[in-house]
Amino acid sequence: MPAELQFSASDSGTPSPESSVAGSMLATASWCARRGWPVHPLAPGLKTPAANCSACRTNPHAPADCPCIPAGRWCHGFYAATLNQDRIQRWWSTRPDFGIGVACGPAGLIVIDIDAHPAEPPTRNRILPGIPISDSVDLTGLANGFHTIAVLAALRGQPSPADDETTLRVRTPSGGLHVWYRAGERRWLSSVGSSPARALAWQVDIRAYGSYIIAPGTTTSRGSYAPIGTTREPAALPLWLAQELERTGHLPAPSIPAPRPVPPRAHQAVLAAGGGRDHAQRTLATILAPVEACGQVAEGAGFSDTLNRAAYTIGGLIAAGRLHQADAEQALHEAALAARPGQERRIEQIIRSGLAAGLKRPLHTSGRRP
Incomplete structure (x- = not known):
């Protein structure tokens, strides 16, 4: 892992890894697992999970039915995520070039994924889903997720999560930011891949149940995921953010209704x-x-x-x-x-x-x- 990703012995009760195995994905994966964050391999240099075995690629099936996962193989991405240190040792010793994904749901994590992609801002009703922005509000200079999450926080009289020094924050190679929080007892849903209406804000997604986050220290072809500041543990999700996530549909339905009539x-x-x-x-x-x-x-x-x-x-x-x-x-x-x-x-x-x-x-x- 990068030298700037430093964890003290008091964090986990084990020796600090950075002094002896700097740059080792195995050390980072083991560190994550000791914190209760199940990990799975990412393809070398990429943000995507390592490829399935040939049998899983040629015979599509649900992860729950796959014999590879109980057998200790990494098929099916975050469904194969594990806390088993022997399995982690075997995976990253075999492929030290693998990156590391953390399965957010089983880890009890919710991550605010702030992007900084150069793009034309959307219409006003999509900047903060569910919150109308009057034409009288000057949006000059609004260009990315750092701006939209700051606007949302300002509306609620709160500091932006991007500036939250009490929790783990990880800079992405593209200039974005991952802000890690503990999810608590609620099973928050991911907004990655969903409609724009369920994003927290334009260029601000949520990674939670049903998705994974890239572990700090992972390096891709575009650069490293580097923690910033001194905090290395996720804080509890702030109440105001929990309220916003509930407002924007990041909780599952309270109950699943009876099946509709057959078509x-x-x-x-x-x-x-x-x-x-x-x-x-x-x-x-x-x-x-x-x-x-x-x-x-x-x-x-x-x-x-x-x-x-x-x-x-x-x-x-x-x-x-x-x-x-x-x-x-x-x-x-x-x-x-x-x-x-x-x-x-x-x-x-x-x-x-x-x-x-x-x-x-x-x-x-x-x-x-x-």
Whole structure:
């Protein structure tokens, strides 16, 4: 890890790593795990997780069903994140060029991700989602996330998180800033990859449950993620920020409603054998219920894996002659589009790969994956 990433022995009860293994990703990964932050490898020089094994790449499946993770392999990104020091030793000893990702949800972390990308500011209603900005307000000079988070903080009479010296802050190679906080008891949702309406502010995203953050000390081809100031531990999430996150939809729905009625075409997906039309409808409704429920949960809550699993299961039932292919596929598409409107291309790709895998493995006795 970089020399500026210094941790004292009192931080963890173990000797300070920087003096003996400066630049070692293994030392940084071990340090994170000792703090209860599960880690997973990032591809060398990149911000993305290390590639899956060939079997996982060629046979799409949900992480929960993958034998690689319990076997100690790093497939499926942050789903493979671990606190196991033996596993960490093996991973980074084998590949010392791996970067380090921290799975935010299991680590109990929420990170304010402030960007400084050169871009034209959006319309006023998107600068602070949910907060109208009058035309009388002069926005001259507003150019990045540092400015928008400062505006939000000023509106609430609070200092900007970018200036919070009580918590761990990490400068990114692009000039942005990661501000780390402890999430507390609430299961905050990530806004990375979601609609702009759920960002905290323009160029200010949230990394929490359903995403990962790059560990301080990691180096990519663009530079290092370097901590600033002297604080090396995340502070508790400030109350005012928690209120803003709740306002902008970063909490899951209080409860998942009962599944909506099966789309009309699903009623035509009749079983070729084993129970008839009513059983077909119940089977399909059971498979589609988790996909439909995703419509009540913000992006980042596992939609891709849920849809992939449903497509795989339906493919297996089609292969076994238990569902009519055209109608079952149509029902799946309708449920997915209802849950994630406007994501037709992504949905089509997930369904196509999941069905292709399922069609190779007929399910004769149940809708569960073997």
